[in-house]
Amino acid sequence: MKRTHKCNQINSSLIGQEIAVAGWIHRRRDHGGVIFFDIRDEGGLVQVVYNPDLEDTFSIAESCRNEYVVFSAGIVRERPEGTVNDNLSSGEVEIVASDLEILNHSKPLPFQLDEYTSAGEETRLKYRFLDLRRSEMQQNLRLRSNASTYLRDYLNNKEFIEIETPLLTKATPEGARDYLVPSRTFPGSFFALPQSPQLFKQTLMASGFEKYYQFAKCFRDEDLRADRQPEFTQLDIELSFTDADEIMNLITEMIRDVFKKTLDIDLDKFPKITYREAIEKYGIDKPDLRNPLELLEVKSLFKNCDFKVFNDPANDEDSRIAAIRVPNGKSLTRKQIDDYTAFVGNYGAKGLAYIRVEDPSKGKEGLQSPIIKFIEDEIIESLMKNLDAKEGDIIFFGAGKRNIVNDSLAALRDLVAKDLDLLTCEWAPCWVIDFPMFEKNNSGNLTPLHHPFTAPKCSVEDLKIDPLGALTDAYDVVLNGTELGGGSVRIHDQEMQRTVLNLLSIDDDEAEEKFGFLISALQHGCPPHAGLAIGFDRMIMLMTDSDSIRDVIAFPKTQTASCLLTDAPGQAAQDQLDELHIRFHGLEKEE
């Protein structure tokens, strides 16, 4: 006999029928004279009752343990008065068993799967196959599957086609460290796993596929974070004959569609913020717009101030002085402020100045702060006026090098909002646009903010004259302070491409060697094109309200990029290494 129903299909409409279920023993309750099983399958739970009058079946039930895999048949019956379980969808009924078969035994589990206990992540990852039985993980991966289905539907309906690109490929200049795969047939040569399919998708545009997408596995050998894995999935999209606005409209609609269909959430408008404005107001290019706090520029007020901590940055071009006014921040304790000071220290800030506003009508007397005694009365007065300080406010200041002030206050803004529960809504998407083309890295060289195939908004000539001033048609989509994805209008003109590469100190020979195929494609009738990629794992992480990207990936890696389930990476056999002509330097050979 086979199973006739999934557990979530069982309800009072089946009363009187003989049915059969199969699944795991989620819990057993042995009363000596009667035994209850909650049998779990991927749909849900159902209670099965074993009575002692069926001796054989009852004795099998007595021998069963949690997580045994069983088959059981019986009659669906209304539960006796007063024993209905409202927590189960099948809770009005139960199965009175006539048959029970053990399909597989189970050793006692290393950790419990119920929702009342929690296992550490190390244990969960080691026994990932058990962890994935838990309903939270089941729901996360099901939502992930649903979301990818809706996204595919959306794009397919708009006449996109999905094309796969190779995993064994060549290093592309995305800036991250590559994962390398040695070639057997070309001793000493390596494939690189793609950091993204960027060059392939542009090549596909040259091939005349005008609307492309792909759920693409990407690999980056960099240090991990809660939202970063060495291999991850991008929804990669590229279109010909389009522009930035069309892409942003398409993606806005797509994201709203998937949120609606998956979670029944109506996302609000996606406001557009320029990069410059984002840095100015939030200190970061992926602002959490649920957070009402903003950075206020107060640099000009301190130009003639005697207080060195403020005066120096006020007169330095690369510095910034910004304030965050926290309404009702007076509830913050001295200890919290000390913690904040240590916190901004992580970002290189040397301290955290603050002013408590006790009574703004009393001028300086109504303020409490370790720094005001160093600052002239008139400056304080105009500062309070500029910031529109109100009773109960606390004002934090960041003063120093521009990037340190931005980084530390951006992080502080998030932390304070979290501690004081200031978020104004659940979902706040936005687009960040008008990114600069280049920035200077630590060694003073130009590096692309996005990547070197992003089209500047200016001409070749203007780009050469003022590369740091050039803006691009790049756009990032940001949700709740997380960068969901980004893209740009691409360069389709070989002259512009050469100029950009030359500005990055990549000469024609090197360009030819590294991505000659793209240059060649640009030379043979490549249409104007643009696209973007969505960080699919991150999107699912937000949709499931998970703290970590690992909770939406079936088999993730640890922070040191190992897999606790498979014990990967592992050693290679000597004959494999010999075939690849690989020998180790400076490594103690194990054993």
Add this chain to the structure above:
RNA sequence: GGACCGGUAGUUCAGUUCUGGUUAGAACGCCGCCCUGUCACGGCGGAGGUCGCGGGUUCGAGUCCCGUCCGGUCCGCCA
């Protein structure tokens, strides 16, 4: 490369600093017995420990010191 948090029973944790000291505890799980309406069933009893690993200080170390490994959060890195 750096900062911080954690590692004690199968699991989740307490005990660890200020203050080292007899036999390292709890809960859940597990095992046994009892229990005919429970649903995180209940009752009684029991087993279960290389206190991550190595070294040091000490009469004595889970506890103090040094090193190291593993897991996590973050900075750097990464778009």
